[in-house]
Amino acid sequence: MKSGKSWAWVTFILGAAYFFIPLIATMEFSMRMKRGEYSFEAYRVVLGDPRFQESFTFSVVAAVFTIILGVLLVVPTAYWIRLRLPQLRPVVEFVTLLPLVIPAIVIVFGYIRMYGSNSPLPFLSSDIGTSALLVIGYATLALPYMYRAVDTGLRTIDVRTLTEAAQILGAGWTTIISRVILPNVLIAVLSGAFLTFAIVIGEFTMASLLNRPAFGPYLQNIGANRAYEPAALAIIAFVITWGCMSVIQVLSRFAPKSANRPN
Amino acid sequence: MADPFLSIQHVKKTFGPTTVVDDFNLDIERGEFVSFLGPSGCGKTTVLRMVAGFEEPTAGSIIVGGKDVTRLKPNQRNVGMVFQAYALFPNLTVAQNVAFGLKVAGVAKAESDKRVAEMLELIKLPQLGDRYPYQLSGGQQQRVALARALAPKPKLLLLDEPLSALDAKVRVSLRDEIRAIQKELGITTIFVTHDQEEALSISDRIAVMYGGKAEQVGAPFEIYNRPATKFVANFVGTLNVLEGVVSDAGSGRVRINTEEIGLKGKLNGSKTGDTLSLALRPEAIALGPRPGHDAKLSGEIADVHFLGSVIRVRVGIGGSKISLDTFNNSSTPPPNVGDKAEISFSSGDVLVLH
Structure with a gap:
């Protein structure tokens, strides 16, 4: 029993070392910009760089629109599949997994061919159109995470009975989705939203090939030309991602409790 | 209406x-x-x-x-x-x-x-x-x-x-x-x-x-x-079902096991020799004779279940077991399994199932 516990600690310490040593090393390196002393100079340079602010703002705005698009697309779809078309669930799950197996570069070349200036839908003929196409692409990349998060959320509530209870009280579909279903899967939606946010913030391929001023290409550019700033950026990106995860954890404590499963 | x-x-x-x-x-x-x-x-x-x-x-x-x-x-x-x-x-x-x-x-x-x-x-x-x-x-x-x-x-x-x-x-x-x-x-x-x-x-x-x-x-x-x-x-409810054979359709006599009961007016055109399913609620049956009960059958106590205010007794009659309920009376002990018993009921309470 005691040796089992020791092994558990050894495994934990090895795992933690594997995870934290590179992180600490990166952090340590990022603070050695000024010779002979530790400082946050690299962070100051990065955060003060107007290109950082522009690209980060662009990616945050793109992430917000991607989340809105994802929620509008996924919540009604997952709800309808659970309610009326459960036999289609395996098909939809397969489709939502495709972005994991089809490389982003294939998707983006498909977009370039489909939505060029000669296309009936010439997204690429304007900046705003290209940005919209980028958001659509991001929503596709985030689909596996968003769909699974929402579907898991829907699994925790009795979708059919709640829908019928709302219907018999006079509610139409918009009311049912906005006042009954969405609030009860809100935490799941937020989980999907933060995962989407993390994906969009770091995405490089699509933004680069569609030539949009996003944070991913900026990260790559800095990484190729500077020494200490990329390490500082890596830490910043890591903090943002972990911040998102922490917010999910905090919000999940406020999830509405199910009537049948109080805990 | x-x-x-x-x-x-x-x-x-x-x-x-x-x-x-x-x-x-x-x-x-x-x-x-x-x-x-x-x-x-x-x-x-x-x-x-x-x-x-x-x-x-x-x-x-x-x-x-x-x-x-x-x-x-x-x-x-x-x-x-x-x-x-x-x-x-x-x-x-x-x-x-x-x-x-x-x-x-x-x-x-x-x-x-x-x-x-x-x-x-x-x-x-x-x-x-x-x-x-x-x-x-x-x-x-x-x-x-x-x-x-x-x-x-x-x-x-x-x-x-x-x-x-x-x-x-x-x-x-x-x-x-x-x-x-x-x-x-x-x-x-x-x-x-x-x-x-x-x-x-x-x-x-x-x-x-x-x-x-x-x-x-x-x-x-x-x-x-x-x-x-x-x-x-x-x-709906607990029901005892007994098989009976019409022994004389004219007088409404039906034989259950070795005994006969009269069910005049309930046979609904059944002929002598027809087999009928007869049903009785447990509360319509008494252990032993009771005023107003015009039919009786003999058998043996098969089991006794004490349910608090009520005692449910099952009496084996031929191949069937008939359940009946008696009120618990602290001065009268319940019957013993294996005792000979006679049950009585009113023929008016018998349901002929179709």
């Missing part, structure tokens, strides 16, 4: 090749409390769901208050429903749950608040308006579900096995409460259950269903004492 408030006419429902409800007909008067009673899969919930609008009948029509609602969507029917699994909205408080239908209908806030308070008073939970469903017991949740269903003043109240998920004590008290509220509001109500005691105790009428059809519709007393079919007789 005036036009019924709810009329279910020749309703049929099929799911693929399976017919779940077949030519179901029922008229319900305004303010009546009718139970659909039957075993699982008999179609009772499907009929209720068709009345609610969740299922569309394959054939037939449903008329409420003189208006054909067969093709109307559930949110256009002004019907209240209570579900077996409570179905309270977990993200809303008790008061918000009760107000949901009023808000959807666009009722002004002041009026809605007043109605919610009335409803919470009606279900005797006025202090729990701010609680969430997960903070309530099962019985409280089902009361709230009832208040939510009644708040928008529906024309019809549908109760889909609302007591099944509750423990025995709460079930009895809540069913009495439901009946009291229904009488107070005078709302026409359909109650689906597979529990015969529940149906018998609170209904004005019961529709006993089997195989998608109504086997018998009648008042509880009538259903229990004059079952129209073998299924109703077996399903």
Whole structure:
């Protein structure tokens, strides 16, 4: 029993070392910009760089629109599949997994061919159109995470009975989705939203090939030309991602409790 | 008779090749409390769901208050429903749950608040308006579900096995409460259950269903004492079934095992030599002779179950075992297994099953 516990600690310490040593090393390196002393100079340079602010703002705005698009697309779809078309669930799950197996570069070349200036839908003929196409692409990349998060959320509530209870009280579909279903899967939606946010913030391929001023290409550019700033950026990106995860954890404590499963 | 408030006419429902409800007909008067009673899969919930609008009948029509609602969507029917699994909205408080239908209908806030308070008073939970469903017991949740269903003043109240998920004590008290509220509001109500005691105790009428059809519709007393079919007789209450052979059709004599009883006027055209299924309720049988009992059979005590106020005795007669109930009397010990016994009953209480 005691040796089992020791092994558990050894495994934990090895795992933690594997995870934290590179992180600490990166952090340590990022603070050695000024010779002979530790400082946050690299962070100051990065955060003060107007290109950082522009690209980060662009990616945050793109992430917000991607989340809105994802929620509008996924919540009604997952709800309808659970309610009326459960036999289609395996098909939809397969489709939502495709972005994991089809490389982003294939998707983006498909977009370039489909939505060029000669296309009936010439997204690429304007900046705003290209940005919209980028958001659509991001929503596709985030689909596996968003769909699974929402579907898991829907699994925790009795979708059919709640829908019928709302219907018999006079509610139409918009009311049912906005006042009954969405609030009860809100935490799941937020989980999907933060995962989407993390994906969009770091995405490089699509933004680069569609030539949009996003944070991913900026990260790559800095990484190729500077020494200490990329390490500082890596830490910043890591903090943002972990911040998102922490917010999910905090919000999940406020999830509405199910009537049948109080805990 | 005036036009019924709810009329279910020749309703049929099929799911693929399976017919779940077949030519179901029922008229319900305004303010009546009718139970659909039957075993699982008999179609009772499907009929209720068709009345609610969740299922569309394959054939037939449903008329409420003189208006054909067969093709109307559930949110256009002004019907209240209570579900077996409570179905309270977990993200809303008790008061918000009760107000949901009023808000959807666009009722002004002041009026809605007043109605919610009335409803919470009606279900005797006025202090729990701010609680969430997960903070309530099962019985409280089902009361709230009832208040939510009644708040928008529906024309019809549908109760889909609302007591099944509750423990025995709460079930009895809540069913009495439901009946009291229904009488107070005078709302026409359909109650689906597979529990015969529940149906018998609170209904004005019961529709006993089997195989998608109504086997018998009648008042509880009538259903229990004059079952129209073998299924109703077996399903409602405990029933002893004995095989008998008509020994003399003219005089109505029927032989059971080695003894004969007279059933004049009950043989419905059976001929001498025909085999009949005869049924008797346990409470109609006495151990030993009793005034007014004109039939008797001999047998042997097979087992004795002490149930508190009642002792259920089973007497072996031929190949059958007959159950009978006697009141517990502390000065008279129960009979012993293996003792010889004579049972008596009134031939008027014998049901000839067809």
